[in-house]
Amino acid sequence: MALKIVAACVNCWACEPLCPSKAISAAVPHFVIDAKKCSECDGDYADAQCASICPIECAIVDAAGVPLNPPGSLTNIPPEKLAALA
Amino acid sequence: MATTTPIEIGKKSGCSASSCGSTSDQMSHLPEHIREKVFNHPCYSEQAHHHFARMHVAVAPACNIQCNYCNRKYDCANESRPGVVSELLHPDQAIKKVIAVAAAIPQMTVVGIAGPGDPLANPERTFATFRGIAEYAPDIKLCVSTNGLSLPQHAEELSRHNIDHVTITINTLDEEIGAEIYPWVFWNNRRIRGRAAARILIEQQQRGLEMLTERGVLVKVNSVMIPGVNDEHLKEVSRVVKSKGAFLHNVMPLIAEPEHGTYYGTMEQPSPTAQELQSLQDACAGDMNMMRHCRQCRADAVGLLGEDRGAEFTMEKIEAMEFDYDEIRARRAAVQASIAEEMAKPKVQVATVSLSSLKRRVAATPPVLMAVASKGGNVVNQHFGHATEFLVYEASASGVRFIGTRRTDQYCVGSDHCDEGEDKLALAITALDGCRAVLCARIGITPWEALEAAGIKPDSDHAMEPIEEAVAALYTAMAEAGELEIAGSVDASVA
Ligand code: SF4
């Protein structure tokens, strides 16, 4: 039971101070979540804090690899436009 | 129009003569204590921006809201130009960089924290930086920019620090409009969306504005003009924020390029034209035209407005430097005093005098816009082809008035295209839309012909002259040569 930061992360630091489990740290090439410490905020907050402030879609995924903020969910840019950008 | 009413400006700054406020008495409506604060601030005083320098330090990476004109892969678009990435500094590094720049550029008087995220979403880093600067370089003014979401929480602390300018970006007072600009805010440990998000942000911004002005902190409000979304509404924003004590309302154009990957860029939301921006600025600002020269600096900009010497001050170079603080402070004081003296010379008067004779003869010539290529120092001193921005003045029978700046790269469609001479020329001509003449130090024959074909008179006869005088002289010459059409049915008896 842990979330994971993946390559899309832009190293903006927003998540790090919010983590109630001190599971997040700066690293190269991007921030990482210590899977042993991450509680998915269970018992502390209703929503996972890192995924609630992260501005980058698909930067944080769950144990199954599913992004907590899927394409278009933060920017409102329609996914087909996003696909055209990439 | 009497433009040179003596203005008493702060004793400690050494400037006590007339006309620090430059063209028309644009600062005369401000209370004494505010004039004193802004007279040598390059971002607030049109005159000062030619002489004094500023720097931004990028210490604040995190943000707590999303704006539709911003892509968080880059710096905050409220305070930087979109598509820019600044080198993130630790507070200790930022303090060292400020000292290095203060030593190398003694006329640097202002340090701002404006990103790359929201400074108040990173309060520890932001305040640690300000404390360090106040300790080593107490003569430097500090300023901070914010989206306002966390402002009420930090207003008290801001007022206790040596922070005399806070900029809040306020794009709307209406939650429906807000929901079109802000997809979400992070509030009380949750991501809030839609109108609820806009409501929270607007409430916090307004409360923060009130708290700061109650505490005597100078507040400037920035707004991004988004055509069809908040453009008309910004007149109301302007009225409300000024009534709550904001000393300045600065309207900036939306910059939305598809390659920046922002919502507005991707959705092809149009940006305002230079003329649309100017007419809204006129409607909002009234006589408060101090920020017309705002360049939307990048978050790690260093130097005079319009120039960026950031590359001279990489952390690698700075780490190797040693500093003698007393020597730096003494040198800075001397350089700044001589600039204040220079600024105190009543330049504007000359332009006004030379126009008074014109008034009688050509009262019916209409006001026209003229652009100037200048590297600074308030002089026509830049080659047309080197200009990345133009200063725009309005010349009329009653005087010369600074209107704003036009950047050529604002119309740039991508960096690949901008290197080409021809495209660059086309961009410059687009930026000069509505101007009747452009004054520069020198100009090549190709751009000369292209400008003439576009109805813009190129002029290099006034190279190295003070800007207001040069504009006035060219206006007079054009009026006398009959090159300025007679306005409508106005007859010569109207003076
Ligand atoms: S889900 Fe919660 S506990 Fe896990 S890393 Fe994110 S903030 Fe920390």
Ligand code: SF4
């Ligand atoms: S908030 Fe998102 S983008 Fe920012 S550091 Fe954390 S995971 Fe990376």
